[in-house]
Amino acid sequence: MRFLLFLVLATVLALAQVQARTLRESNESRQYQESQEMSPSWSHRHSSMWPxxxxxxxxxxxxxxxxxxxxxxxxxxxxxxxxxxxxxxxxxxxxxxxxxxxxxxxxxxxxxxxxxxxxxxxxxxxx
Known part of the structure; x- marks a missing residue:
């Protein structure tokens, strides 16, 4: 009985970790996209004007x-x-x-x- 309870608890913790990692990666991805959208249009890397x-x-x-x-x-x-x-x-x-x-x-x-x-x-x- 204890083993079954331990197994269920371990499974729940593992699923919680996976969900937390997914949320963190999703937030990082969203922040990156927002920073790219908010970057000025003049922040291009190459220009014919500048070496x-x-x-x-x-x-x-x-x-x-x-x-x-x-x-x-x-x-x-x-x-x-x-x-x-x-x-x-x-x-x-x-x-x-x-x-x-x-x-x-x-x-x-x-x-x-x-x-x-x-x-x-x-x-x-x-x-």
Missing amino acids: CDVADHPQAYVLMHKVEKRLERIESAPIRHRIVEYVTDQLRQCKSHNQMDEHCVKRSIGYAMSFISHQKEQAKSEY
């Missing part, structure tokens, strides 16, 4: 996104190219041992915005 050595680092997405938004308002292709080259150089300086320093990228945002403004002002004075 892969900087575009492959998620830490750089914030700066790249801000620059892309500013570039939408600039019509001159040479200026756009100059800005992308400058920002790419800034991002490459933020890399160390193939890791992107997020704090360096955030500091570079101000430099990049200043550079963009300077380029726009310079273009206005030329015309």
Whole structure:
């Protein structure tokens, strides 16, 4: 009788463990899907505008996104190219041992915005 009771209890505990594991995996899967849905559309890994050595680092997405938004308002292709080259150089300086320093990228945002403004002002004075 005791053996039967022990067997039933062990079976119930095993089923509870399986159910808990299934729920945990389901929650993790749902959280992953929600995080993918909530990620901004600009968080793409590859772009024709940015070289892969900087575009492959998620830490750089914030700066790249801000620059892309500013570039939408600039019509001159040479200026756009100059800005992308400058920002790419800034991002490459933020890399160390193939890791992107997020704090360096955030500091570079101000430099990049200043550079963009300077380029726009310079273009206005030329015309």
